Amino acid sequence: MTAKIALKSLGHEYVNPFTRERVVALDGLDLEVADGEFLTVVGPSGCGKSTLLGILAGLIPPTRGAVLVDGRPVTGPGRDRGVVFQEFAILPWRTVERNIAHGLEIQGVPRAERAATVQRFVEMVGLTGFEKKYPHELSGGMRQRVAVARTLAANPEVMLMDEPFASVDAQTRITLQEELNAIAQATRKTILFVTHNVEEAVFLGDRCCVVSRRPGRVKALVRVDIPRAQRTWKLFTSDPAFGVIKDHVLRLVRAEVGGEEGGR
Amino acid sequence: MVVTWITLLAAGLGAWSVAAATLPLPDYYLPPPTAVLAAFVDLTVKGILPTYVFASLRRILLAAALGLVVGVPAGLLLGMSRRVADFFYPLLNFFQSVSGIAWLPLMLVWFGFGERTILVAVNYTVLFPVIFNALLGVRSLPPLYANALRTLGAGRWRIVRDVVLPGALPSIATGMRLGLAYGWRALIAAEMLVGAHGLGFMIFNAQSFHLTARIMLGMGLIGLLWVVLDYFLLRPLEEATISRWGLVQR
Numbered sequence: 001m002t003a004k005i006a007l008k009s010l011g012h013e014y015v016n017p018f019t020r021e022r023v024v025a026l027d028g029l030d031l032e033v034a035d036g037e038f039l040t041v042v043g044p045s046g047c048g049k050s051t052l053l054g055i056l057a058g059l060i061p062p063t064r065g066a067v068l069v070d071g072r073p074v075t076g077p078g079r080d081r082g083v084v085f086q087e088f089a090i091l092p093w094r095t096v097e098r099n100i101a102h103g104l105e106i107q108g109v110p111r112a113e114r115a116a117t118v119q120r121f122v123e124m125v126g127l128t129g130f131e132k133k134y135p136h137e138l139s140g141g142m143r144q145r146v147a148v149a150r151t152l153a154a155n156p157e158v159m160l161m162d163e164p165f166a167s168v169d170a171q172t173r174i175t176l177q178e179e180l181n182a183i184a185q186a187t188r189k190t191i192l193f194v195t196h197n198v199e200e201a202v203f204l205g206d207r208c209c210v211v212s213r214r215p216g217r218v219k220a221l222v223r224v225d226i227p228r229a230q231r232t233w234k235l236f237t238s239d240p241a242f243g244v245i246k247d248h249v250l251r252l253v254r255a256e257v258g259g260e261e262g263g264r
Numbered sequence: 265m266v267v268t269w270i271t272l273l274a275a276g277l278g279a280w281s282v283a284a285a286t287l288p289l290p291d292y293y294l295p296p297p298t299a300v301l302a303a304f305v306d307l308t309v310k311g312i313l314p315t316y317v318f319a320s321l322r323r324i325l326l327a328a329a330l331g332l333v334v335g336v337p338a339g340l341l342l343g344m345s346r347r348v349a350d351f352f353y354p355l356l357n358f359f360q361s362v363s364g365i366a367w368l369p370l371m372l373v374w375f376g377f378g379e380r381t382i383l384v385a386v387n388y389t390v391l392f393p394v395i396f397n398a399l400l401g402v403r404s405l406p407p408l409y410a411n412a413l414r415t416l417g418a419g420r421w422r423i424v425r426d427v428v429l430p431g432a433l434p435s436i437a438t439g440m441r442l443g444l445a446y447g448w449r450a451l452i453a454a455e456m457l458v459g460a461h462g463l464g465f466m467i468f469n470a471q472s473f474h475l476t477a478r479i480m481l482g483m484g485l486i487g488l489l490w491v492v493l494d495y496f497l498l499r500p501l502e503e504a505t506i507s508r509w510g511l512v513q514r
Contacts (some may be wrong), residue, residue, distance in 0.1 A: 079417030
């Protein structure tokens with residue numbers, strides 16, 4: 001079976017505009033993601049995880065190596081790879097439903113079909129009743145739901161998520177993680193999810209990729225063999241299997257931050 | 265609010281009337297409000313005032329149209345590339361601050377004593393704040409929005425239509441409002457120096473004949489016309505874009 005996503009000795013360097021120093025963000029990173037797999041990427045701050053995701057999205061050109069999606073090299077952004085950003089990236093001048101419909105509009109989907117699809121995803125992310133609201137009328141968690149729904153509605157092959165829940169409060173984060181788990185189970189989409197939060201990485205991932213500190217390389221791949229249906233925070237905190245994996249990943253990450261507090 | 269305004273207006277007019285009647289000054293120093301009203305009726309009946317008001321409004325609306333059709337697209341276009349925007353920023357800032365009035369002496373040499381000079385001065389004055397603010401509007405948009413749309417498969421034109429234009433709209437509205445406010449001042453000044461029509465011409469010309477009531481009438485109308493234009497056209501436009509999108513977003 002060929003991989004859905006293949007990163008081949010990926011490297012990225014840039015010159016810091018302030019210090020004029022050459023920074024090696026990624027150095028020969030190899031990684032494969034299977035079709036329908038949920039892969040989480042976890043590592044210390046500044047290890048190049050976000051750069052990795054930007055390269056996959058086609059927004060940052062790699063300075064070395066290649067990215068293949070379905071065997072074809074990535075040369076720029078495309079609708080086969082949907083992205084949910086860390087910051088709120090939905091448009092403030094569009095209502096919830098118009099934001100969610102945006103990808104479909106771009107694809108030229110007829111209005112009636114668009115409305116039906118939007119409604120389906122509004123329900124999926126629990127925003128029923130908020131269709132006509134503007135983003136500034138919503139909480140942070142709701143805005144990220146809109147962003148997730150917008151990406152899902154466009155029906156990409158691959159979903160790339162860059163710490164999407166980092167800027168919402170802890171309670172909402174747990175809800176969003178459980179919802180994303182359900183969505184992953186329902187849609188069977190290939191998802192690459194970047195986070196610095198070890199618990200989140202273990203809770204969501206089929207596999208958890210630990211990235212070394214800069215320059216980023218794959219340090220370890222940890223399989224999380226727990227069925228999606230069993231992934232609730234209640235079980236997560238009580239199931240010893242989860243605990244063992246979490247401690248293992250946490251140790252790997254902490255070794256990279258050099259004794260600092262890893263994960264949250 | 266309205267009651268306060270009317271009370272204040274009545275008090276002002278009363279004080280003015282009393283001062284005009286009691287101060288030991290020649291009549292043309294401070295004519296009473298009734299004289300201004302008489303000048304208004306007289307000039308309206310003769311058709312002079314409507315002609316002048318129309319002339320001034322026509323000039324400023326022409327400049328507004330040019331600002332909208334040329335200034336806004338120019339500003340958006342310049343703003344879309346960081347390098348181009350960085351290059352033009354100081355230039356635009358420079359020309360924005362050299363007001364049309366400061367250009368008048370040079371424009372008189374180039375375009376003569378006539379309509380052409382007035383139009384060039386006013387259009388110039390309106391255009392630069394409009395271009396400048398449209399450029400700022402585009403520049404201050406986080407690249408995140410355009411990037412997000414690109415990942416949804418959007419092309420360049422789609423990004424201009426769905427991100428750049430609506431995102432810069434509040435700034436465009438501010439630019440139009442500012443530009444026209446500056447332009448209105450420049451227009452009156454230009455009319456005073458070169459006009460044969462218009463409110464600026466009217467008040468400057470009246471001075472040679474000591475027609476003080478006519479000067480006051482003109483000044484009052486200059487202020488009043490702007491307030492009406494601003495209140496009913498420009499401010500609603502600005503507020504509609506800013507408040508509806510909650511651009512005090514985080």
